[in-house]
Amino acid sequence: MRWIFRLLGALLVLVILAVGALFLLPADRIANLAARQFEAATGRALTIDGDVTPTFWPVLGARVERVTLANVAGSDAGPMLVADSVDLGVDLSQLIQGNLVVRRFEAxxxxxxxxxxxxGVGNWNFAGVGDQNAPTGEAGTRSALPPIVLDRAQIEGASLRYIDRQAGTDVTVQGVSIDLTMPESGGAATLRIAIDRNGQQAEVNARLGSVSDLIAGEVVAVSASIRAEGAQGSFEGRAGLEPVAAEGRLSIDISRLGPALELAGAGGAEPIPEAARPLTLGGQLTLAPTGSLHLREGLVGIGANRLRLALDTTFDGPRPNIAGQISADGLDLTGFSGGSNSGASSGASGWPTTRIDASALGLADAQIGLTLGPVNTGFGIIDATRGSLTIDRARAVLGLNEVRAFDGTLSGELVANNRNGLSVGGTLALRNVSLMALLRQALGFERLTGTASADLRFLGSGASVDAIMRSLEGQGTLQFGQGEIQGIDLAAMFNNLDPSALGAGSSTVYTSIGASFTMAGGVLSNEDLLLDAPLFAVRGRGTADLGGMTLNYRVTPEAMRNAETGDALRVPLLITGPWSEPRFRLDLEGMAEQRLQEERERLEARAQQEIQRLQDEARARAEQAITERLGGSVTPTEGQTPGEALGQSLEDQARQGLLRLLGGGSDPAPAASE
Incomplete structure (x- = not known):
């Protein structure tokens, strides 16, 4: 703002010189004299390449054509001002009295x-202009200008370029018009800035409490508003320029951002999704002299949602850093997720394939505390959340300190990383969650009751929800407490082998369910499902295609029929098809294979028994024959088997024969016949 008054004050030197010499000197000498006097007064070179034409009506003044005002020494950005023409008109009677009343200024x-x-020094600071304490030079040309009153100052069709060497920014805006009035010298002023570019218009209106105080570096009352197609904002408070600082009430309301981007030359699709409109911001804003921003009593509206904010933002790093607290009584995110409280439609249409724009993760770093009431995610309702959000170089970590949902609790962290393409991951611990509430809201599945606890680690990457679901990797465990499977009566199927024990009114009560699983390529695999029920057990194995939303699972119920031996009737059941409409059918082929296996095991057992019997009979006959060859003199002693006794007899006879052979033993008594 200050540059406008400084620039106008510098150019008005021309008015005094031109009018003073209006009736005495030729136009070219007026131009040369004005240029010399201007440079002496400001230290900047002023070049007039066109004519200087005096005007007498409706006000006294002059038109100066092709004016160039030099920039500060050492700048490589070109002249500070180049204008096709400048029209100046003053009140002659006031000028004679020593007052400068500008009736018309047009550039x-x-x-x-x-x-x-x-x-941090701006090129709009001119030596001796607007400085009441500036020293007087040799010719007295550095004295302060007389008080100035502006009926109206206009700048039409300007090209405005702003360069900030400290911040490293360089912005150019075309089609700028400026309209300024200051009815009292150094007093209140009104300013209007209009931009017309690329078929879009925007307008800024401001009122300053005191121009002289603002130029002198004081803080003054400021009222400002901005309006463009689809967006508007206002500020009521105080502001100063040396250093730049502000404090006041801020209000912003954006229903469409596309027109404003088109105005800035950055056209494209509307970046704000329909569910986020209107996007509003209100609160007490402070811009500190150090350049930091502080928002208190902040209220952000995102569509129908409202967030309370208390944030501090600093700009002394490679990216802005935001720290503070965000809270909300409740949020509805169904418009962003594309979901609803029923998951059936998702099963039919698949996951959203629209590209996820995660570029916002790289805009700033953050350390923010979160306290949220009920949140409808579109895939389920989270009752309450207490956590934190940390963003560091396009990597966001949502810490879940305490989350209450589906009658249970959730803790852990979720990560979204956009440093090199989007990836999501996390570690979660779920405790005592109602299965009916969870599955009904998330998948539209209402056939399982009970409580669940789970641990999960996962990682996925991709540019859409569909791509992420199809890339999931990880592992986890599940443990369900006592509950009920609705729509199927496994006990009736086991007892009667009745595949019609399905549908409404049928159910299966279980004591617990446990399983572990792994994920690879978006497919969940499980090999150890165990359902424990009072009259039977169920084991399962198979896959769930998370990306394709389909099941291919085989469960094998085991109905106990012999408590002593553990023999059971096993009836395999196949569960296949989409999540929204899974198909249940008996695996008759598997059941036949199971029966063949059981019959094979029984036959093998009988054959083993028969082989053992034949071996025993053969051994007994052999022992009997040997005993008879030995004269039937083998009699088992106490504790010996016939085989052991026969072996002992053979061993004794062999020993005696060996002794006779070696001459170390006596011969047996001769036979009676000899």
Whole structure:
């Protein structure tokens, strides 16, 4: 704002000189004299390449054509001002009394360069202009200008370029018009800035409490508003320029951002999704002299949602850093997730394939505490959340300190990383969650009751929800407490082998369910499902295609029929098809194979028994024959079997024969016949 008054004050030197010499000197001498006097007064070179034409009606003044005002020494951005023409009109009677009342100031098609150097000094600071304490030079030309009153100052069709060497920014805005009035010298002023570019218009209106105080570096009352197609904002408070600082009430309301982007030359699709409109911001804003921003009593509206904010933002790093607290009584995110409280439609249409724009993760770093009431995610309702959000170089971590949902609790963390393509992951611990509430809201599945606890680690990557679901990797465990499977009566199927024990009114009560699983390529695999029920057990194995939303699972119920031996009737059941409409059918082929296996095991057992019997009989006959060859003299002693006794007899006879052979033993008594 200050540059406008400084620039106008500098150019009004021309008015005094031109009018003073109006009746005495030729136009070219007026131009040369004005240029010399201007440079002496401001230290900047002023070049007038066109004519200087005096005007007498409706006010006294002059038209100066093709005016160029030099920039500060050392700048490579070109002249500070280049204008096709400048029209000046003053009140002669007031000028004679020593007052400068400008009735008309018009600059056409100017090119204006505003530049702040590395030390924060702007090129709109002119020596001896607007400085009441400036020293007087040899010719007295550095004395302060007389008080100025502006009936109206206009700049039409300007090109405005702003360069900030400290911040490293360089912005150019075309089609700028400025309208300024200051009825009292150094008093209140009104300013209007209009931009017309690329078929879009925007307008800024401001009122300053005191121009003289603002130029002198004081803080003054400021009222400002901005309006463009689809967006508007306002500020009521105080502001100063040396240093730049502000404090007041801020209000912003954006229903469409596309027109404003088109105005800035960054056209494209509307970046704000329909569910986020209107996007509003209100609160007490403070811009500190150090450049930091502080928002208190902040209220952000995102569509129908409202968030309370208390944030501090600093700009002394490679990215803005935001710290503070965010809270909300409740949020509805169904418009962003594309979901609803019923998951049936998702099963039919699949996961959303629209591209996820995660570029916002790289805009700023953050450390924010979160306290949220009920949140409808579109895939389920979270009752309450207490956590934190940390963003560091496009990697966001949502810490879940305490989350209450589906009558249970959830803790852990979720990560979204957009440093090199989007990936999501996390570690979660679920405790005592109602299965009916969870599955009904998430998948539209209402056939399982009980409580669940789970541990999960996962990682997925991709540019859409569909791509992420099809890339999931990870592992986890599930443990369900006592509950009921609705729509199927496994006990009736086991006892009667009745595949019609399905549908409404049928159910299966279980004591517990446990399983572990792994995920690879978006497919969940399980090998150890165990359902424990009072009259039977169920084991299962198979896959769930998370990306394709389909099941291919085989469960094998085991109905106990012999408590002593553990023999059971096993009836395999296949569960296949989409999540929304899974198909249940008996695996008759598997059941036949199971029966064949059981019969094979029984035959093998009988054959083993028969082999053992034949072996025993053969051994007994052999022992009997040997005993008879030995004269039937083998008699088992106490504790010996016939085989052991026969072996002992053979061993004794062999020993005696060996002794006779070696001459170390006596011969047996001769036979009676000899």
């Amino acid at each position: 056409r098609q100017p090119q204006i360069v505003l530049e702040r150097d590395a030390n």
